[in-house]
Amino acid sequence: MCGIVGHVSAGPVNQQVYDSLLLVQHRGQDSTGIATADGRTLHQSKKSGQVREAYRTRDMRELLGNIGLGHVRYATKGHATNLDEAQPFYVNAPYGIVLVHNGNLTNTRELTQQMRERDFRHLNSSSDTELLLNVLASSLQDNVGNRHLDADAIFEAVTKVHSRIRGAYGVIALIAGHGLLAFRDPLGIRPLVLGRRQVTEEIAEAARTYRETHGLSDELPEQEWVVASESLVLEAGGYEVVREIAPGEAVFIDEAGRMQSQQCATDTSLVPCAFEYVYLARPDSVMNGISVYEARLRMGEKLAQTVRKHVPDDDFDVVMPIPDSARPAALQVAHTLGKEYREGFYKNRYVGRTFIMPGQEVRQKSVRQKLNAMRSEFEGKKVLIIDDSIVRGTTSKQIVEMAYEAGAVKVAFASAAPPVRYPHVYGINMPNAEELVAHNRSVEDVRKILGCDHLVYLGVEDMAEAIMADTDWDGLEMSCFTGEYVTGDVTEEYLEFVAGDQES
Ligand SMILES: O=P(O)(O)OC[C@H]1O[C@H](OP(=O)(O)OP(=O)(O)O)[C@H](O)[C@@H]1O
Numbered sequence: 489m490c491g492i493v494g495h496v497s498a499g500p501v502n503q504q505v506y507d508s509l510l511l512v513q514h515r516g517q518d519s520t521g522i523a524t525a526d527g528r529t530l531h532q533s534k535k536s537g538q539v540r541e542a543y544r545t546r547d548m549r550e551l552l553g554n555i556g557l558g559h560v561r562y563a564t565k566g567h568a569t570n571l572d573e574a575q576p577f578y579v580n581a582p583y584g585i586v587l588v589h590n591g592n593l594t595n596t597r598e599l600t601q602q603m604r605e606r607d608f609r610h611l612n613s614s615s616d617t618e619l620l621l622n623v624l625a626s627s628l629q630d631n632v633g634n635r636h637l638d639a640d641a642i643f644e645a646v647t648k649v650h651s652r653i654r655g656a657y658g659v660i661a662l663i664a665g666h667g668l669l670a671f672r673d674p675l676g677i678r679p680l681v682l683g684r685r686q687v688t689e690e691i692a693e694a695a696r697t698y699r700e701t702h703g704l705s706d707e708l709p710e711q712e713w714v715v716a717s718e719s720l721v722l723e724a725g726g727y728e729v730v731r732e733i734a735p736g737e738a739v740f741i742d743e744a745g746r747m748q749s750q751q752c753a754t755d756t757s758l759v760p761c762a763f764e765y766v767y768l769a770r771p772d773s774v775m776n777g778i779s780v781y782e783a784r785l786r787m788g789e790k791l792a793q794t795v796r797k798h799v800p801d802d803d804f805d806v807v808m809p810i811p812d813s814a815r816p817a818a819l820q821v822a823h824t825l826g827k828e829y830r831e832g833f834y835k836n837r838y839v840g841r842t843f844i845m846p847g848q849e850v851r852q853k854s855v856r857q858k859l860n861a862m863r864s865e866f867e868g869k870k871v872l873i874i875d876d877s878i879v880r881g882t883t884s885k886q887i888v889e890m891a892y893e894a895g896a897v898k899v900a901f902a903s904a905a906p907p908v909r910y911p912h913v914y915g916i917n918m919p920n921a922e923e924l925v926a927h928n929r930s931v932e933d934v935r936k937i938l939g940c941d942h943l944v945y946l947g948v949e950d951m952a953e954a955i956m957a958d959t960d961w962d963g964l965e966m967s968c969f970t971g972e973y974v975t976g977d978v979t980e981e982y983l984e985f986v987a988g989d990q991e992s
């Protein structure tokens with residue numbers, strides 16, 4: 489669930505990309521990268537870790553140009569710590585392209601073979617993004633010599649890309665000397681939103697000086713454009729939301745800031761990833777027309793009804809979230825059940841999100857570094873603890889222990905998502921069913937493992953209703969809860985391959 493951003497600006501773009509990346513930091517902490525185009529010259533900087541620590545002033549100074557893109561990575565294919573697999577990826581032909589990708593391809597084995605035997609392209613990593621970029625480059629290459637590279641030729645190439653790749657993908661690419669391209673998978677599993685802002689006199693003034701000194705045309709674009717994983721990037725940067733990029737659609741913005749778009753896939757529907765609403769996205773984003781915060785409140789409301797059915801009312805005095813992601817749901821559980829909402833776990837704000845850290849050992853250690861139980865909130869109390877989801881059980885098991893250690897007399901635990909029982913293959917790193925605490929286990933089995941007095945999960949239908957509300961989506965991608973994979977190409981054999989292939 490990496491975070492991606494792309495900008496076409498009137499003046500220098502480097503700071504804008506940096507600022508936008510900071511806003512999607514919660515989507516990936518392994519590595520980060522920025523690329524910019526200064527006319528036909530591409531500049532790139534890739535670093536390990538988080539945005540704020542990654543870039544030095546000298547790195548930023550070298551990122552020249554008015555078009556740029558950026559990435560924060562949470563690895564779902566290949567190695568998290570290998571900087572060679574950090575994004576963006578670059579190919580020099582045709583034109584010079586850099587590309588960032590959020591999601592995961594499900595036909596990487598076929599594509600790798602095709603690259604070797606049909607496209608004659610060299611791959612230097614085990615990243616699916618490098619494959620994706622090479623499929624795009626091959627498709628653009630087909631046009632070389634036929635005609636000038638215009639938006640139609642680019643859309644034709646994206647149509648070919650859709651026909652060759654499978655899986656989930658939000659993509660932003662920069663084509664040197666041409667512009668910024670963005671497209672989304674035909675099922676809209678991964679999010680991508682388009683925004684713009686008028687070039688005000690203030691922006692224009694700074695831009696004019698920059699353009700003069702960098703050999704850019706003195707004709708200023710009327711508006712600046714942004715493409716990003718989440719709408720909060722637009723809001724914070726003062727951009728208006730134009731719209732979500734539609735499933736299968738491609739958008740191309742040329743160097744002069746002219747935007748064109750086209751539907752490039754034949755069979756499209758809107759089936760967004762449920763996990764974005766459960767955990768990944770920031771609550772202040774709106775995705776596919778649904779506010780993440782409101783979806784979490786609705787999940788909380790339905791969870792409260794489930795708790796009411798399964799946990800005797802006098803078995804808990806207070807409702808408590810596990811910060812941060814469970815807060816909206818817990819708030820609503822407390823409100824609906826008429827119980828007191830308390831925050832007994834204090835969070836160390838300097839530790840990142842544990843679930844997206846690579847490796848179980850570091851995740852395990854980070855929970856206690858991150859959360860501390862305040863004795864005064866637990867001593868002699870019966871608590872209902874709410875988390876947004878229980879995946880490996882890393883967080884919940886330690887939390888239950890901490891609650892008892894801090895003096896709780898009863899601990900009930902409720903998850904605002906259903907049991908996660910199946911691998912996720914569309915951009916969340918849970919490739920191996922064996923490590924999921926609820927895989928092949930009943931709720932009672934999981935309760936015993938966590939060691940709490942009661943355990944309650946939100947039902948699948950309740951989750952779907954809470955997220956989709958009254959939208960006209962075609963469905964919800966919730967394979968990790970149901971084992972049903974919407975792209976239709978995920979077989980038992982493939983799941984076995986992924987379990988052995990990917991580090992988790
Ligand atoms: O069952 P597990 O494998 O432990 O995974 C689930 C937990 O991980 C996430 O928290 P995280 O610390 O990543 O982020 P948050 O601060 O946004 O809640 C999520 O919110 C759950 O608390």
Ligand SMILES: NC(=O)CC[C@H](N)C(=O)O
Nearest residue numbers: 489490563564565590591
């Ligand atoms: N989480 C993601 O979107 C990951 C993108 C890509 N599959 C990678 O591993 O780099």
Ligand SMILES: [Mg+2]
Nearest residue numbers: 810811812813
């Ligand atoms: Mg959490």
